[in-house]
Amino acid sequence: MYILLANFSILEMWYVTSTVPNMLANFLSETKTISFSGCFLQFYFFFSMGTTETFILFAMAFDRYLAICRPLHYPTVMTVQRCIRMGACCWVCGFSCFLLPVYLISQLPFCGPNTIDHFLCDPGPLMKLSCMPTPGTEIICATFNSVLIFSTFLFIISSYTLVIRAVLRVPSAEGRHKAFSTCGSHLAVVSLFYGSIMVMYVSPMASNPAGIQKIVTLFYSVMTPLFNPLIYSLQNKEIKEALRKLLKLTMLKKAYSLCLN
Numbered sequence: 001m002y003i004l005l006a007n008f009s010i011l012e013m014w015y016v017t018s019t020v021p022n023m024l025a026n027f028l029s030e031t032k033t034i035s036f037s038g039c040f041l042q043f044y045f046f047f048s049m050g051t052t053e054t055f056i057l058f059a060m061a062f063d064r065y066l067a068i069c070r071p072l073h074y075p076t077v078m079t080v081q082r083c084i085r086m087g088a089c090c091w092v093c094g095f096s097c098f099l100l101p102v103y104l105i106s107q108l109p110f111c112g113p114n115t116i117d118h119f120l121c122d123p124g125p126l127m128k129l130s131c132m133p134t135p136g137t138e139i140i141c142a143t144f145n146s147v148l149i150f151s152t153f154l155f156i157i158s159s160y161t162l163v164i165r166a167v168l169r170v171p172s173a174e175g176r177h178k179a180f181s182t183c184g185s186h187l188a189v190v191s192l193f194y195g196s197i198m199v200m201y202v203s204p205m206a207s208n209p210a211g212i213q214k215i216v217t218l219f220y221s222v223m224t225p226l227f228n229p230l231i232y233s234l235q236n237k238e239i240k241e242a243l244r245k246l247l248k249l250t251m252l253k254k255a256y257s258l259c260l261n
Contacts, residue, residue, distance in 0.1 A: 001067070003080065004060050005232070007087040011056060012225045015049040018042060019120045019221055026119065039121040044102045046120065046221070050197070052094025054152045057190055059086050061156040064183050069166045097148065101141050108134060120221070124213055145201040153194050160187065185231045192227060196220035 019042065026032045034042070063083075066074045105123055111131040118125040123141055127134045163183060170176045200216045 001060070001063055003083045004056060004063060004087060007090065008053075008056050008060070009229075011049055011052055012228060015046070015053065016222065016225050018046045018049060023119045034116075034121070039116075039126075040102060040106050043105075043121040043123070043126070044098060047101070047123075048095045048098045050220075051097050051148065052091055053193065054148065055090035055094050056087070057186075057193065058152045058155055059090055060186055061159040061190075064186060065159040065163055068163050068183070101144055104137050104140060108132075108137065118214060118217070120217065122213065122217060142201070149194065149197060149201065153190075153198075156190055156194075188231050189224075189228050192224045193220060196224065 022034070022042065063078060066078055070077070101123065105126055108127065108130040109132060110129050114129055116122075116125045116129065127138060160183065167176050167180060196216050196219050200213065200220070
């Protein structure tokens with residue numbers, strides 16, 4: 001589990017780095033320009049890492065399924081070497097899958113003001129800059145996104161359905177609580193990530209207004225990576241205790257200030 005979490009943490013750092021520094025620079029700059037090659041490099045790395053994240057979440061769900069539903073087989077099936085190979089496979093597949101959409105969109109003829117109505121190079125705003133209608137490319141990209149998102153999401157849901165069934169059979173309440181707390185953080189991360197990308201990319205891009213695209217993209221590209229470390233940290237007893245002390249201290253300060261007033 002910790003090998004996969006380490007991969008996930010590194011991925012989240014790179015994921016944010018691919019967009020946020022350039023976005024902040026554009027907010028502070030008056031020019032707000034990006035080169036054609038730079039735009040498609042950002043497009044490729046951002047969505048390749050997003051695809052890698054779906055595969056890593058997929059692998060983490062499989063890991064939780066084995067740990068809870070097949071605990072006796074877990075040490076022999078999920079060895080360190082196999083876990084490292086699984087993580088490497090997620091990275092290779094993630095960076096290979098998005099080559100086709102990037103290639104198709106880069107081959108479109110672009111004309112006009114070349115102004116992207118977005119804070120990053122997203123497929124929807126990029127295709128709107130094309131000189132000619134692109135229904136074929138939109139359908140291919142929407143189909144590709146739908147197959148990728150739904151296949152991994154359905155596997156994760158199926159894994160956790162089996163996990164919940166197994167946990168409910170555990171006789172002790174403490175055992176059930178421990179199993180649910182182990183899986184709860186991963187389910188929260190999956191809900192945040194898949195909820196936002198399904199709104200954005202499962203339907204054809206042209207159907208999403210520009211304002212909604214920006215808000216949803218900001219959520220899954222910035223807010224979700226911000227929340228993920230907090231979600232996983234809540235499993236740590238020391239952090240829970242530190243948060244309790246912080247809340248108590250805050251409440252005492254408020255009570256003291258009210259007494260003074």
